[in-house]
Each structure stands twice: as C-alpha cells, then as structure tokens.
Amino acid sequence: MYKVFAFLKRNTALLTHDEYRAGHVGFHCSHSRRLNGIRGYCVNVQANGDLRDGLGPLYGEVTRNEPSEFAGQWDGFPQVYFDSWDTWTQAATPEPTRATAEGLSVDPDWRLDDGPYLFDPVPDGDGEFRSHHLHMEEHLVVPVQRPERKLTKLMQFFRRNPSLSETDFEEALLGRYAPLTARMVGLHGYTVNFRDPDQESAMRGFFPEQAWGFSDEGRAHRQAFCALWDGAAELFFDSVDAFSAARGDTELHAGLSALERELFEAVWYVEVDENIIVMPNRDPAPEFYYR
C-alpha cells in the first residue's frame, strides 16, 4: 500500500495540545475520512505523559542520541493508506457521499479549510500550514490486531548508523533486529517503516507546485526534520509497563541492545495515542463505498 506519515504542529496561538486533539480527531477527520480512495487512516497524537517517567531507568537503556528538538516539531501525525501514489494524489477528488433531497450528492460542505486554524500556519500563506508529508515504506513484522480497548502505541524513531549502507541497514534491521523484537512478550503488533529517501514523493501531485512545501523555506524545513531520523517502528502493547516487562527479559534485552548499538546512530521512543479514523483494510477494496 502507499503509506504516508504527515507530521503536524498545532496552531499554538489558538489551541492547547488537548484542544488540537479534539479539533484534529473531531471536525478535521470527519472531512478527511472521506478522502477519495482512502484505505486506512489513523491519527497519532503525542501522549500527554512523559515516557521517561513511565519507563524509568529503562528509558536511558533503550534510547540513544535522541534529538532534543524532535518532539517539539509536531503534536501529531496522521498515517494514511492508499492503493497507490496515483490514488493518493487524487484523494481530494469529491465523490457523492451525502443524502439530500436530490438523492446521493457531493457534499457542498466538504472542505478542509480548518487547516490554518488547526495546524501551524504559514505566515501570509493564504491558508497554508506547515507539514511534513512523507512517504513511508512499511514492513509488517507482526500484523496488528486491535481489541476493543485502547492500546499503548510506541513509536520507535531511529537514524541509521552512517557506517552501514542503506541496504545493509535495512537488511539487518528486518533480518536480525525485527525478528528479535517480535519475540517481545505482549506485543500486539509491530510495523517497521523506512522513510522514502525522496522527501517530496508524497508531496508531488498532492500539493500544488506553488505550495509552501516546495519553496526554499519549505524544503529547508522538511530537510532539517528528515535529517533527524530515517524510519520509525510502530509497537503496540497493553501498556507502557507491558513494554518494560517485555524488555525486562535479560537475554532478549541484551540482544536488542547490542543490535541497537550496531544499527542505530540514534534511537528513541515517543508514546502516541492512536485514533482509528478508518480501520486499515489491506485486502483489495470492495466494489462499494467502504470505510
């Protein structure tokens, strides 16, 4: 599937972090869940708690070289799934989804014009907001199965050890590190995502050519953010404590730690609250409107 992460900073002049949650997950997603051809849509919002408190001394053991400026650059990130780059770029094409006196019609109120109030607005940007829309190459290691309760979702961000080629890095991560991680007790799901080296892959065709993201300032903004990390894994557990307990397996912890030193120049975790907007459907799309 074509998967996009879109890192977004809230409009700090108008909204607290919790107000941003409501505005993004509430009104905004009621429109964006109707994007044409969308096959899955989760909104990950940075958790209110500090993971350092939840993990205690383990935090220092599993984290290395966390960039101090990283977490402050975003409040949340949607992850969206489409069948292809083509369908992604056509997602804003309206389709009839509203019952009216005339029958099924295109909703005239369907628009995403809350963006500059919800997200970090571009000064004098004519309604534009700053974002990092990034194509991710995903690898399902342990396909997630969601129970009817809120799971703890940990994002493991990582930056490649520069002494390894990209190919060697990805092979080692998927071939050696991921199988070991998958042995963690209590793991509900585990997906490894590598950021597309083409940082504009998800931007081209989706945003107009004159968009801020293609300006010198926009490109520099994105490049600075992308320089901090090369990929991110999604890990699902019942709780932070469950993750701690799983890493408490001495032999497993030693093996993972050794590989982390070998593979990563930097590795760190961010807890996010996952909102399911459209349950991802990795099967072929049915022949009718389905979310």
Place this chain on the structure above:
Amino acid sequence: MLKVFGFVRRNKQLSHDDYRAAHVGYHNSFGRRLNNIRGYVLNVRANRSVAESLGPLANRLTRGEPAGFDELWDGWGQLMFDTLDDYLAARSPARDRARPEGLAEDPKVAQVGGDGAYLYTGSPFQFHVVEHVSMPVRRPERKIFKLVQFAKRPDNLSPEEFRAYWSGRYAAHVAQLPGLRGHIVNFRTPLDVMTGFFPPDADAFTAEGTAVRETFYSAWDGMAELWFDNPQQFAEARSGGDLGAALDDLEDGLFASVFYREVDETIAVLPKRDPAPPFYHR
C-alpha cells in the same frame, strides 16, 4: 457499557449502495463526533445473500425466517456509551472544530448532520441491548466476515432461561468453532432509548411508526455477532463433526426460529471498553 442499536430503512430515493455511501460517508462523519461516544459500528446488509456466501449450509441452519424481513432494514448502527445520561446528551454541539477564535462548537453534530430525512425512511428502530461478550473480537487490518444470527425465543423458555442458555452453554459451544475471531450475543431490552434522543414529533412515536417497529421486533428476541476471516471458514466449522451436531441439537431446543445475515462492518469509532482517557479520543 450502554449499547444501543438503531436499525434503519433507507430512503427509497437511494439504492442500497447509495445508502451505504451516504451512511458510511457523510452521516458517520457526524455520528463519530457525538459527545462522549465510546464506540460506533455501522453494519450494512451485504449485497450477497447468506445462501451465496454460505452455500447449502445457510438453508440447513435457517428455521422460521420471517417473510419480508429485509424490507425492514438496510443497516444498523451500534452506539456505545458509558451511561444513559451520556447517550441522551450526545446529540449536542461538539466543541471539536478549530476556528479563527480557537476551538469552537459545531452545532451540526447535534443534528448528526441533519440528513436523516433524506437517508432514512421513518425513524430508526432504536433500542437498547444487553450484551454477552462470549469472545472479545480482535480486528485485523483487513475486512473480515461478519455474520449476524437472529433468533426468537420459544414459548417454553422464559426470557431469563433463553438468555442464560444462549449466552451460556450455546455460546460456549460456538466459541469452539475454529477460526472464530469474536462472538457477542445481544438481547433486546425494553429500556426507552428514544425519548429524549428523537424529537417528539419523530415517526418513532406515531402509531404507524410503532407498528412497523413492533413488526420488526416480533421477528427476533436476540442476535449474535460472529466474526470470521471468510464465510468458508464458518461454513466448514459449522457444517459437521461433533461440534456441528451439538450446535444443531442445542438450536432445536433454544430457538423458535433462527436465521442469518452477512453485514459489512464500518468502524466509525473503535469500541473502547476500558475507562475513557481524560482527553478527546476516538
């Protein structure tokens, strides 16, 4: 949790697939924003019949199916709230929209989009169910097969016996079906979940609306949700062997009538059965 079902008949101006798009699309976009909602699943009747999906087994398992049942519904929403008060207060403006002045209320949530007259015929058949979670469902990231089993209580069983036996011994047998991903049994109750939720002049409160709703209710007393990866899995699991024979015997004594439907499930709000977090979450 407080679980409310609302069975709906589409507005005849819409085809069944038009209705899907309008319910899943525009309408669910407001329904998912109802204040304090803890779960919202929409089930749309599948385009294929159970005879098509299950083969001859469908006919063998079906007994006493009421004629014209599908004329009475195209889909149903199932809403979950912590309390009745939360449910009754849900249809109010939601403070979840970023505006130039900051986070503001959106009054359209109070009308759930205001499309009901064009989407439905009459009022939804809105009722409360008590549920028995026999096997908690865990949903993968793909569309799975959801089967609904409607059944009517026989005269020789009290309502209490009927609930106890279905959610007890029968459910325990069903739970052994290979490939079962989830199993929840729901029993309709007389709790009033319409007053205060629908406007006083709604079709639900007219003599005609009451009559058609009672016709629908007369067809069944309980319904079970079952999830499998695909219909073949259920068909194989249920077709034979000691377990199949045991279920046949149990159904003979437990159900005055029993019939099945396949539905396409939309997760508008993934149900959360744990305590709500202290922030907006869906």
